[in-house]
Amino acid sequence: MTDLKLIALDTEDLEVVSAHLQDAVVRVGDMGFARKDRRFAMLLNRFDWESDQPRKKGLRKRAALHFDAVRSASSAGFDVNARDGVLELLAIHFSPTDLPSGVIELSFAGGATVRLHVDYLEARMADLGAAWSASGRPQHALD
Template identity: 75%
Template sequence: MTDLKLLALDAEDLEVVSAHVQDAVVRVSDMGYARGDRRFALLMNRFDWTAELPRGRGLRKRAAMHFDAVEAVRYAGFDPASPEGVLELLNIHFEPSEAPSGTIELRFAGGGTVRLAVDYVEARLSDLGAAWAASGKPQHALD
């Protein structure tokens, strides 16, 4: 079992990273913005879509992700001060403005979002080594 380490430097790279973090579970208290470092970071339990375990359960891995060159952060649809809040990450999307700047949006189930105003795309995702059998494979209704 190899630990994943990805770097995203443009919108296309970010789509690849987004696919690997789809259905990650994130505690609100495990997200934060370091204004002085211009970095937004989060810890997550990501679902490893490439791993196959018996009975279709899948695998969860502890992972860290951070975004650099962040000018501002906006939260919507959840209380960012809630220490017990838990979110399910659906995807990450980059909306360009004046190149290379734009907005990176982390979209969560139930409509919550984190919007990062960035000077450019630079994101890193790294597995932290811990892995365990998932209780089941995430499923989504197709509307």
């Protein structure tokens, strides 16, 4: 079982990161914006979609994700003070404003979002080594 390490420097790279983090769960208290460092970081428990382990329920892995060159961060749809609250990540998108600047949007189940205004797109994701059997395999209704 190999640990995954990814970097995103353009929208295509970010789509790959987003796909690997789909259905990751994150505690509200495990994400934050370090204004002085211009970095937004979070710890997640991602579902290991690429695992070749023949487990019916699959695996979860502890992972870290951070974005650099962040000018500002905002959130909507959840209480940032509910540090034990849990969000389920659905997707990550980048919308250019004045290239290379743009807005990164992290979309969570239930309509919650985090928006990051960045000077340029640079994201890094890495597994942290811990892995365990998932309590269930994420499922999505197809419209």
